[in-house]
Structure formats: C-alpha cells, structure tokens
Amino acid sequence: MEEPRHPISGIDYPGTFQEFDEWFSSEEACLEYVAKLRWPNGFRCPGCGFNTDKPSLMGRGLFLCRECKRQTSITAGTLFHGTHKPLRMWFLAMWFVTSQKHGASALGLQRVLGLGSYNTAWTWLHRLRRAMVRPERHRLSGAIEVDETYVGGVGVKVPGRGAKRKAIVAIAAEVRGRGPGRIRMSVIADVSAASLHEFVSNNVQKGAEVRTDGWKGYNGIDALGYRHVVTNLSASEDPAHVLMPRVHLVASLLDRWWLGIHQGAIRPSHLEYYLDEFTFRFNRRSSRARGLLFYRLMEQALTCTPMSRQMIIGGRNLHLVDG
Ligand SMILES: [Zn+2]
Numbered sequence: 001m002e003e004p005r006h007p008i009s010g011i012d013y014p015g016t017f018q019e020f021d022e023w024f025s026s027e028e029a030c031l032e033y034v035a036k037l038r039w040p041n042g043f044r045c046p047g048c049g050f051n052t053d054k055p056s057l058m059g060r061g062l063f064l065c066r067e068c069k070r071q072t073s074i075t076a077g078t079l080f081h082g083t084h085k086p087l088r089m090w091f092l093a094m095w096f097v098t099s100q101k102h103g104a105s106a107l108g109l110q111r112v113l114g115l116g117s118y119n120t121a122w123t124w125l126h127r128l129r130r131a132m133v134r135p136e137r138h139r140l141s142g143a144i145e146v147d148e149t150y151v152g153g154v155g156v157k158v159p160g161r162g163a164k165r166k167a168i169v170a171i172a173a174e175v176r177g178r179g180p181g182r183i184r185m186s187v188i189a190d191v192s193a194a195s196l197h198e199f200v201s202n203n204v205q206k207g208a209e210v211r212t213d214g215w216k217g218y219n220g221i222d223a224l225g226y227r228h229v230v231t232n233l234s235a236s237e238d239p240a241h242v243l244m245p246r247v248h249l250v251a252s253l254l255d256r257w258w259l260g261i262h263q264g265a266i267r268p269s270h271l272e273y274y275l276d277e278f279t280f281r282f283n284r285r286s287s288r289a290r291g292l293l294f295y296r297l298m299e300q301a302l303t304c305t306p307m308s309r310q311m312i313i314g315g316r317n318l319h320l321v322d323g
Contacts, residue, residue, distance in 0.1 A: 013295035020095055020291070030087035031061050035074050038302055045070060061087075079131050079301035089113055093124050094301070098293040102257055103277055129273040131301040132280035139205040140182055143175040143229075145244050146200060146212050148191055149251040151258060151271065167271055169254070170199040173246040175211075180246035182283045185254070185275040193217045197224060213244065254278060 014020040024030050035043065035055075043055035043063055047070035055063040062071045075081055080090055096112050097104045110121035150166040170188045174181030184203035188195040196217045200210060206225040212218040214232040222228040231243045257278060284293055 013289075013291035013298075015289060015291045017095065017099075020091075020294075024088055024091050027086055027088055028057070030091055031057070031074050033298075034078070034080070034087070034302065035063070037298065038074070038078075043072075046072060079127055079304055090124075094128060094297050095290075095294055097125070097128055098297055099290045102260060103281065126270070126273060128297065128301070129277045131297060131304045133276045133300075139203055139208075140172055140174050140184060141205040141208050142181070143209040143211060144172050144204050145175060145180075145247040146170065146172045146196075146204075146210055146218070147244050147247040147251070148188070148196075149247075149254070151254070169271075169275065170196065171247050171250050171254075172200070172203050173250050175246060178245075180250060183250050183279055185250075185279055187272050187275065191215065191217045193220060197221065200224065200226065211244070250282070253282075 014023045024033065042051050042053040044051045045063075045065040045068065047065060048068040050065055050067040052066070056066060058064045058071065061074045063074060064071055073081075075083070075087070080087060083090065092113060093109060096109060100108070104125060106118060106122040106125050109115070109125055110118050113121065115121050115124075148168055148170050151169050168188050168191060170186050172184045174183070186199055186203070188199055193216070197220065200221060201224060204210060204226065207227070209227040209229055210218075210221050211229045211231060212221070214230055218228065218230070254275075258274075280297075281293075284296060
C-alpha cells in the first residue's frame with residue numbers, strides 16, 4: 001500500500017503524541033484536517049459544484065458556498081456525523097485506540113478522555129470498530145489457509161447459564177513465506193458447507209488456492225472457482241499446527257487477545273466487531289508508525305456510514321453452540 005504523503009510536510013499524519021497534540025490543538029485544526037482528507041482537491045459544493053481551495057468556514061463546522069450560499073457540514077456522512085462532543089475528543093480516542101498494541105477497552109478510553117460515563121466510552125469504541133472494516137476491501141489472494149476455531153466463553157457473565165457458550169469463528173489466512181499475510185475472520189452459524197462456502201466466497205478471491213483439512217463442509221469449494229487443496233489431518237503424522245500453521249497462529253493470538261484485554265466478557269452480538277478490530281490491527285501490524293494506523297482509521301471514519309447508538313447496541317445476530 002502506498003504511504004500517504006503531504007505535499008508540504010511530506011507526511012499526512014502525526015508521528016508522535018507530541019506532534020498529534022500540536023497538529024490538533026484546536027477544534028478548527030481538526031475540522032481543517034477532516035476537510036483536507038475529504039476534499040483533497042479543494043472543497044466542492046454538493047449543491048452547485050463550485051470548487052474552491054479556500055472555502056468559507058462559518059463556525060459549527062459548516063462550509064458556506066460563495067456561489068449558491070448552501071451550507072455544507074464538514075462531518076456530514078462521516079463517523080462524526082451529529083456528534084455533540086468536540087472533534088478533538090474523537091481524534092484523541094482514535095489516537096488512543098490505534099496506539100494500544102492490543103486494542104483499547106472502554107474503561108481505558110473513559111479514563112483517557114475523562115468521560116463521565118462508561119456507556120459513552122463503550123459506544124465510542126464500537127463506532128470506531130465499525131470504521132475498521134473497509135466496505136470495498138480486497139479479498140485475500142494467492143494461497144490461503146481456511147479453518148474454524150471456537151471462541152470460548154461468549155456470554156459467560158450471564159448468570160444462571162449452564163454450559164459455556166461458544167461461537168464458531170471461521171479464519172482465513174494468506175500464505176506469505178513462512179508466516180501469515182492478511183487475514184479475514186467471521187462468526188459463522190455452523191460448520192456446514194453452506195456456511196463455509198459463503199465465508200470463502202465473501203473473503204477469498206476466485207482462482208486462489210484454498211487449503212483446508214478434510215472436513216466435508218469444504219467439499220465442493222473447487223466448484224466455486226477455487227483450487228482446493230485438502231490436507232487430511234487424520235492420515236498424516238503431523239499435528240494440526242504444522243499443517244495449518246498460519247491459521248493456528250491467528251487462532252491462538254485471537255484467544256490470547258480475547259482473554260487478555262476483554263477477559264472473555266464480550267456480548268455475543270458484538271463479537272463480530274471485536275473480530276473486525278483484531279483483523280484491522282493484524283493486517284496492519286507491519287505499519288510501525290502509530291500515526292499511520294491512526295491515519296487509516298481516520299480515512300475509513302470519513303467514508304463509513306453514520307450509526308445511531310441504538311444501531312450499535314443492537315449488534316449483529318450471532319449463533320452460539322454449547323461447548
Ligand atoms: Zn454551491
């Protein structure tokens with residue numbers, strides 16, 4: 001991926017927290033940054049098409065078109081749409097989230113921002129997680145390992161629940177040298193052919209080589225346009241982690257992350273979003289610059305669909321199995 005470059009400073013994101021603090025010292029500076037990213041070729045009025053390098057800022061984050069007098073909100077149609085909190089706080093939240101190696105907890109965010117309410121911090125984190133998935137993201141390519149794992153203890157904090165409930169998560173990992181390249185993960189209802197085929201179709205480019213174990217749910221993958229390579233675990237002397245090393249590495253990192261930062265206490269309907277956050281970090285793990293991760297999240301925050309609190313609390317439907 002191409003590194004972002006600013007024509008004057010040479011770089012488009014702050015490198016350290018000190019720089020961050022200097023760049024985004026005021027609400028106006030944050031608005032300017034958003035405007036620059038949204039309209040890199042100058043502001044274009046959505047009403048009349050008038051294009052200018054020097055749009056008139058009216059306050060309250062509105063641009064005034066000199067031609068047709070239409071007012072355009074700089075944050076309309078972005079993650080920040082309709083927020084009552086200063087943009088600077090959102091920027092701080094994004095810096096915090098992207099600079100935590102293993103992700104951020106709502107409690108941590110609440111402390112850093114000095115938010116009065118845990119619920120607000122929680123909602124903000126979920127909004128940011130929504131921005132971590134690019135709708136147009138490219139499917140995995142080359143050779144890909146695909147397998148399922150059980151994410152443990154979903155909803156264990158619910159009292160009176162008998163057996164621990166587990167969610168099934170499908171994982172796909174690109175083979176890049178000895179390690180994994182990019183990954184994709186998704187909660188699946190079951191390990192049927194219908195579920196697994198759908199996961200592969202949604203996440204892997206046609207023509208790619210798909211490596212799986214001998215589970216019958218993967219049968220017929222080749223008919224979908226993939227080169228299916230089956231490694232039969234039972235017929236082999238090698239333990240599973242040697243045959244599918246990349247997927248197993250990802251699964252164990254996911255497990256550790258899950259038990260570490262979130263203590264396994266994630267509401268089942270939100271698991272998919274935590275997987276999105278894990279994937280966002282994992283696929284950008286080679287970006288050594290913290291600022292670059294912040295910048296990527298910002299880019300995506302400006303193009304994602306705004307969400308109401310109710311939509312966030314609702315989460316997605318999730319299937320659980322006893323385990
Ligand atoms: Zn106009």
